[in-house]
Amino acid sequence: MDLPHIVAAGGIVVRHDPDPRIGVVQLRKNKAWVLPKGKLSRKETALAAARREVLEETGHDVSVHEFVGALSYESRGLPKVVQFWRMQVLEGPSRKLMRDVRAVEWLPLPDAIERLTRAHERLFLEHVGPVVLRAATEKTEKKRAPAARRKPVRLRTSTTPKRAPRKPVPLEPAVEAMLEAQATAEALYAAVEINDVAMTDAAPDMMQQVQQDAPPETAAPLADSAADTHDAKPRPWLHVIDRLLGRPSSRNV
Numbered sequence: 001m002d003l004p005h006i007v008a009a010g011g012i013v014v015r016h017d018p019d020p021r022i023g024v025v026q027l028r029k030n031k032a033w034v035l036p037k038g039k040l041s042r043k044e045t046a047l048a049a050a051r052r053e054v055l056e057e058t059g060h061d062v063s064v065h066e067f068v069g070a071l072s073y074e075s076r077g078l079p080k081v082v083q084f085w086r087m088q089v090l091e092g093p094s095r096k097l098m099r100d101v102r103a104v105e106w107l108p109l110p111d112a113i114e115r116l117t118r119a120h121e122r123l124f125l126e127h128v129g130p131v132v133l134r135a136a137t138e139k140t141e142k143k144r145a146p147a148a149r150r151k152p153v154r155l156r157t158s159t160t161p162k163r164a165p166r167k168p169v170p171l172e173p174a175v176e177a178m179l180e181a182q183a184t185a186e187a188l189y190a191a192v193e194i195n196d197v198a199m200t201d202a203a204p205d206m207m208q209q210v211q212q213d214a215p216p217e218t219a220a221p222l223a224d225s226a227a228d229t230h231d232a233k234p235r236p237w238l239h240v241i242d243r244l245l246g247r248p249s250s251r252n253v
Helices: 046-058 109-115 119-144 173-191 203-213 226-231 238-245
Strands: 006-016 020-027 037-039 062-075 078-089 101-107
Touching: 006 046, 006 062, 006 119, 020 046, 020 109, 020 119, 037 046, 046 062, 046 078, 046 101, 062 119, 078 119, 101 109, 109 119
Parallel strands: 006 078
Antiparallel strands: 006 020, 006 037, 020 101, 062 078
């Protein structure tokens, strides 16, 4: 069953080299300059036909974008409707033109409009051309724009907040004197070689020096007997001296 009208499809094809240009083709049979388009084959969609016709007539593969409009006119006594999409030429080698096409040219929009032979195509391109170029230019500029630099992300090494250093707690004079005496006794213990109850000849002199350096609050006379040891208050550092002298430790009394 024949259709009441002719259905065709094509494209407003844009190529950047580097300025955007519109593709127009010259037919071999009458040397007319027209927009790339053609009739649909059996069971072919308008979009598929538009891509195929543009590839055959311009020799370039394209990406198909938004629908830009339809053109209607009479051809061979029948109404003909041509649907157009915006298309962008893809990078790659061009192909051989189909036999019906004599030449293809890529022109700025004003020159492409002027080059077209048919008045209805000139009027159509004059209206949709600026919209097509604006969309193609915006997409190209967005693609070529350098990617925004991302700020480096600083990773936190610890989630625990830093605490202020603690201030030293002042000690009472008696406690400080006790610690100093204990440090002196430990130095004495480290200075001599102890093997159970053995000590060097210098140990008695160092022991006497410890007693002299100890403050009145913490010093206590050395006990010579078990009774004296019981009456005297044991000091933290006296067990070192007791061990050097081979006497029972004050801690055990």
